[in-house]
Amino acid sequence: MxxxxxxxxxxxxxxxxxxxxxxxxxxxxxxxxxxxxxxxxxKSRSGLPTEVVRALDNLKRTGEISAKDRAVLLKHRSIAAQVIDPSKTRIVDESTGDAGAGLSPLAGGALTAGAAAAGKAGCHRADRYISYRTVLGSKAFDWHKVLHYCWSKTGKVTIKERRYYLKNNDGTNYDRGLISNTQTGKGTAHYASTMQGKVENCVLKYGCIMVKNPYIRIVVNGKKGLPYQIWMRK
Structure with a gap:
């Protein structure tokens, strides 16, 4: 075959x-x-380590820093020095008043204080600020609101100074102005002033990761012995 x-x-x-x-x-x-x-x-952020990018992405998405992400950032101190830690924000008072005006020092929070005895003219300069700190604990920036006001014997309120400003900015936070800026009652016995800012926290080689909106509202009542109230939000 x-x-x-x-x-x-x-x-x-x-x-x-x-x-x-x-x-x-x-x-x-x-x-x-x-x-x-x-x-x-x-490594799309100009060569930042993968774990850092992931931690910053998480913070940007949630607005919070987990224990795991905080540990990652602390291993890269040059990055941690630029990142605001939401858990370390503080409210501070630098107010001053006329001698003998009967002013009480204010602690943090929404409080009321007697500003002057009824029937007595005087002035008070309130300087309150919200202090933002980094993951390392150093200052990121302080957001101040100043209200310098006076009152007559009849309780009418006049304004000498009203403004906001940033102080101790570490260079990676950008003031975007005010998103709220109102005042009512000038020249009357009941005056109110509200300011809310917008500040972006950014990281080199990554970009901006969060927006902070510090809020301070001061209300002065000239007919009840000049008590004033302050509300502050981080």
């Missing part, structure tokens, strides 16, 4: 081999590109 062995066409085999090699090469290149894309995405 005879067997017929078909001849192999060298050209056809060569084409098949080339196609197979091209397919393998394409698969390898595609895998490499996918890997590089993943690395690029993780």
């Amino acid at each position: 005879s067997h017929v062995v078909s001849a192999v066409n060298p050209r056809r085999w060569g084409r098949r081999t080339s196609i197979l090699l091209l397919a393998v090469a394409f698969t390898v290149v595609a895998g490499l590109l996918a890997g590089l894309a993943g690395i690029s995405a993780a």
